[in-house]
Amino acid sequence: MGDKAEGFNLKNVDGKMISLADYGKSKGVILIFTCNHCPFSKKYEGRILELDKSFKKQGWPVVAISSNDPNVQPEDSFENMQKLAKQKKYSFPYLFDETQAIAKTYGATKTPHVFLLENTKEGFMVQYIGAIDDNAEDAKSVSTKYVEQAIHEIDKGNKPNPSVTKAIGCSIKWKKTAE
Amino acid sequence: MTKLLILLWLCTGSLVFGQKIEIIHLKTYRNLVSKENDSLYVVNFWATWCAPCVKELPDFLEVEKELIDKKLRFIFISLNNKKEFNKTEVFAKRIGMSFPTYLMDAGNPNDWIDAVEKEWSGSIPFTVFYYKGKNIFFREGEWRKEALLSEIKNTFTKN
Numbered sequence: 001m002g003d004k005a006e007g008f009n010l011k012n013v014d015g016k017m018i019s020l021a022d023y024g025k026s027k028g029v030i031l032i033f034t035c036n037h038c039p040f041s042k043k044y045e046g047r048i049l050e051l052d053k054s055f056k057k058q059g060w061p062v063v064a065i066s067s068n069d070p071n072v073q074p075e076d077s078f079e080n081m082q083k084l085a086k087q088k089k090y091s092f093p094y095l096f097d098e099t100q101a102i103a104k105t106y107g108a109t110k111t112p113h114v115f116l117l118e119n120t121k122e123g124f125m126v127q128y129i130g131a132i133d134d135n136a137e138d139a140k141s142v143s144t145k146y147v148e149q150a151i152h153e154i155d156k157g158n159k160p161n162p163s164v165t166k167a168i169g170c171s172i173k174w175k176k177t178a179e
Numbered sequence: 180m181t182k183l184l185i186l187l188w189l190c191t192g193s194l195v196f197g198q199k200i201e202i203i204h205l206k207t208y209r210n211l212v213s214k215e216n217d218s219l220y221v222v223n224f225w226a227t228w229c230a231p232c233v234k235e236l237p238d239f240l241e242v243e244k245e246l247i248d249k250k251l252r253f254i255f256i257s258l259n260n261k262k263e264f265n266k267t268e269v270f271a272k273r274i275g276m277s278f279p280t281y282l283m284d285a286g287n288p289n290d291w292i293d294a295v296e297k298e299w300s301g302s303i304p305f306t307v308f309y310y311k312g313k314n315i316f317f318r319e320g321e322w323r324k325e326a327l328l329s330e331i332k333n334t335f336t337k338n
Contacts, residue, residue, distance in 0.1 A: 170302065
């Protein structure tokens with residue numbers, strides 16, 4: 001925590017490349033590793049859209065990344081990502097981490113998995129890792145919205161507390177290595 | 180009346196002989212894995228919606244058969260939602276699950292994931308070994324049969 005966030009340059013569903021450096025003017029980035037197929041990602045689709053809607057104008061846009069290997073989970077192919085983004089009217093980039101290098105660099109293990117990157121003079125710093133909120137099953141029964149709470153703390157110049165939270169999720173579908 | 184009794188017998192009979200699951204919380208989980216005997220407890224967290232979990236279940240069943248002479252006990256903890264209790268039970272029965280199977284009432288996962296293993300991010304499948312009440316090994320990710328078999332055999336050699 002507090003480590004410098006590695007940059008990335010990945011293909012968005014609209015075919016254009018997007019890099020972390022493109023967000024130099026924002027206060028931070030809500031980086032979310034997610035995917036098409038995972039039931040927990042599906043439960044959070046609406047909430048991720050809400051986050052982008054509320055926080056983009058406050059200088060904290062959402063950037064979603066799918067790192068799953070489509071050979072393991074065909075529902076997570078680039079074409080299917082494009083379809084989902086169109087169908088759900090994603091207001092944020094949905095990037096394909098084809099080599100899985102970005103998930104590995106950040107230590108993302110599951111979907112959804114959030115990393116809050118604060119934009120500082122020294123570059124983007126990782127200030128929060130974990131869940132969006134404390135109730136995956138029911139958005140109405142959430143008692144703590146971890147990501148929102150953390151952004152408010154960062155904006156006030158504080159360190160988020162908690163800075164790490166846990167949630168059940170689908171494992172990232174890594175490429176099969178030859179054994 | 181007789182028909183009703185037969186129906187009742189059939190219903191309860193299927194419950195007795197089928198794979199029953201039970202909803203548990205952290206406290207019960209701790210009781211399940213803190214036994215001070217000399218058995219190795221291998222606990223697997225899974226869910227019916229988790230493809231790699233479902234894929235590795237037959238491997239666990241095979242490993243159990245191969246190591247039948249060992250003091251080895253498998254425990255399966257489903258992270259399906261409570262609303263999916265029936266679905267989970269039907270699934271367990273259908274695949275011939277022979278292990279004690281429970282459904283963790285997840286609530287806020289921050290209340291118990293760290294208590295199971297601090298290094299666990301919450302993704303499944305997740306497997307943890309307990310020996311004499313201690314967490315001695317864990318793995319976040321799926322198994323293949325040979326790897327599971329050799330890990331368990333190694334654990335027996337070491338302990």
